[in-house]
Amino acid sequence: MRRFALLILLMLMLPAYVAADQANVQGFDTLEEESRYRELISELRCPKCQNQNIADSNAPISKDMRDAVYSMMQEGADNDDIVNALVDRFGEFVRYKPEVDRRTILLWATPAIAVGGGLLIVAGVVIRSRRRGEQTDRLTDQERSRADQLLADENRSEQS
Structure with a gap:
């Protein structure tokens, strides 16, 4: 009986989880912008988590990074500017594919x-x-x- 109650509780919480995930993308005018946003946050690594992108991470720093990506997109920054700003702030670690230079x-x-x-x-x-x-x-x-x-x-x- 407990398992059944737990299952019902989890099923009731699922819409809230999905709604929380969608909260970051409500402000986009087009599907292309939303797609670009999702692509960017899936290509950036969380500096706190072990090999997890900021799209999947629940860490507060990942939320801050998602918000920064969103606000820079709203300001008209292109992908390279966004990634470079986050690399400047958090270091080369946030890239899954770091650029080839003398350090790397x-x-x-x-x-x-x-x-x-x-x-x-x-x-x-x-x-x-x-x-x-x-x-x-x-x-x-x-x-x-x-x-x-x-x-x-x-x-x-x-x-x-």
Whole structure:
């Protein structure tokens, strides 16, 4: 019975949640503006949350960032101006795809460096194993006859 009551309560709260989500987009004149707004807030990362965009975050700072995006859009700023203003205020972390510059070159180069290093290690292991295969000493006739004798002795002791 408790579960049923909880389910009913959650179902009753759903319209309020949806209405709260829609509160940010009521002031747009066209669907294009609303679409642009939603795209911008989904491309910006919350500085407080772990890898969550400001559209999905419930943190107060995300609400402030959404409000800033909305007000800058109402003032006529383009997407680059909005993103640059938020980057200036909160840092490069708010971008999911930071620009390539001297501060972020290592960030962008790390995957290539890691793959290149891995390929070099694999190549070194393959080359080293091939060299060892070529350098493997063959048994001399004397060693082979000694090994055959030991195996023959072992077979005799097992049969006995």
